[in-house]
Amino acid sequence: MLPLSSTIEFSQAAELGIAILLGLGFGAVLERAGFGSARKLTAVFYLYDMAVVKVMFTAVVTAMVGLYGLSVLGLMDLSELYVERTHLLAQGLGGLLFGAGFLIGGYCPGTSMAAIASGRKDGLVFAFGMLSGVWAYAEFTPQLDAWYSSTALGELTMPAITGVGMGWWALLFVAALLLAAWGLRWVEQRHGSLHPAR
Amino acid sequence: MHTSNPLAGASRAYLNPYAAGVLLGLVLLATYALTGRGLGATAGFAAVATWLTGLVSPAAVQASAVHLKYWNDGVPWLNWTLFLLFGALVGAALSAWQAGRFRLGIERGPRISDSQRLALAFLGGFIAAWGAKLAKGCTSGQALTGSSILNAGSLVFLIAVFVAGFGLAHFVRKEWL
Numbered sequence: 001m002l003p004l005s006s007t008i009e010f011s012q013a014a015e016l017g018i019a020i021l022l023g024l025g026f027g028a029v030l031e032r033a034g035f036g037s038a039r040k041l042t043a044v045f046y047l048y049d050m051a052v053v054k055v056m057f058t059a060v061v062t063a064m065v066g067l068y069g070l071s072v073l074g075l076m077d078l079s080e081l082y083v084e085r086t087h088l089l090a091q092g093l094g095g096l097l098f099g100a101g102f103l104i105g106g107y108c109p110g111t112s113m114a115a116i117a118s119g120r121k122d123g124l125v126f127a128f129g130m131l132s133g134v135w136a137y138a139e140f141t142p143q144l145d146a147w148y149s150s151t152a153l154g155e156l157t158m159p160a161i162t163g164v165g166m167g168w169w170a171l172l173f174v175a176a177l178l179l180a181a182w183g184l185r186w187v188e189q190r191h192g193s194l195h196p197a198r
Numbered sequence: 199m200h201t202s203n204p205l206a207g208a209s210r211a212y213l214n215p216y217a218a219g220v221l222l223g224l225v226l227l228a229t230y231a232l233t234g235r236g237l238g239a240t241a242g243f244a245a246v247a248t249w250l251t252g253l254v255s256p257a258a259v260q261a262s263a264v265h266l267k268y269w270n271d272g273v274p275w276l277n278w279t280l281f282l283l284f285g286a287l288v289g290a291a292l293s294a295w296q297a298g299r300f301r302l303g304i305e306r307g308p309r310i311s312d313s314q315r316l317a318l319a320f321l322g323g324f325i326a327a328w329g330a331k332l333a334k335g336c337t338s339g340q341a342l343t344g345s346s347i348l349n350a351g352s353l354v355f356l357i358a359v360f361v362a363g364f365g366l367a368h369f370v371r372k373e374w375l
Contacts, residue, residue, distance in 0.1 A: 003234035016281045018232055023285020025225045026237060030286065031293035033218035038305040038319075040212075042374050045367035051215040056341065058219020059226060063236075063346035066227040082235040084334050084344055086351030091340070094333025095358025098326050103363045104370060105322015106305065108337040109239035109330065112323070113283055117290035119302040122319040127243075129323020134240065135247035136324070137331040138264035144332060145264050158348040169348055181216070194375060196307075 036114035038106030236343025
């Protein structure tokens with residue numbers, strides 16, 4: 001029964017080995033997608049290359065359909081999966097800050113690894129900015145964590161809120177992805193003149 | 199439009215984004231299936247920050263509940279997400295090398311200088327870190343991992359990221375276009 005962590009007690013060495021193996025795949029896919037490039041990543045906000053949306057949306061839909069499929073087949077117990085508690089204000093404000101940092105910095109935490117691995121000095125500097133930021137948070141505003149814990153809403157998923165099952169949500173997301181694929185091509189054609197020379 | 203981008207050069211084309219998305223989704227699914235949790239990235243940075251703080255001043259670690267979360271009985275570097283990041287660095291390096299895409303350089307638009315770009319990269323990383331800490335996750339932990347299990351907070355995060363990006367895009371266009 002999946003997740004394996006619910007039936008097998010991994011040793012710490014095994015857990016960290018799994019992390020490295022999954023990381024290899026994670027990093028390789030990010031690099032293959034072009035996410036080691038800041039201009040490729042930020043292009044999404046100028047609408048001439050929507051790869052960020054295409055990759056992320058497809059990844060979310062793939063994993064969602066996979067999770068649902070495995071649970072329907074009785075292979076995975078979704079209730080064993082970790083769900084971060086929802087805090088609308090924290091995730092709204094945090095998302096706004098994160099989006100600003102992503103556009104200004106050119107990367108996000110994961111893609112900065114792909115950037116460093118591709119030789120981007122700005123990726124390395126972004127990673128140092130990240131490191132300073134998480135340090136400053138721990139040093140100067142640790143009380144924000146306490147505020148989060150005391151005011152978070154709890155584990156809230158769309159199926160739980162709406163009463164509409166995960167299968168229907170997965171179907172909706174697949175349909176939205178197909179529509180988006182068509183719409184994104186149109187958007188890219190309209191803004192193609194912004195594309196830097198390759 | 200021609201640019202002075204020193205990074206544009208002959209190298210293999212990137213993978214089709216939808217194919218890359220399926221592969222990324224499978225990595226995420228495998229992570230869920232093996233560990234019961236999804237991907238992450240920011241926690242790896244947090245572990246390094248706590249580790250370095252502990253080397254300089256163990257008292258500073260004890261003074262912060264956030265540091266203590268990553269202290270791991272004095273071995274903060276034995277952190278799951280940090281090992282994931284290390285794997286990602288190696289995996290991306292192998293991929294870049296195999297595709298002939300490794301270029302030492304600084305990526306920016308033609309209208310700003312290298313040093314301006316590096317300053318903005320640092321500033322952006324700092325702001326993104328604060329946002330990710332506040333929201334309890336970044337693109338990996340919230341946008342990908344949480345959205346795939348339809349976590350309401352993750353979907354709010356995802357929407358907020360794009361709202362901020364599109365809202366600011368006009369004001370920082372010199373950095374990229």
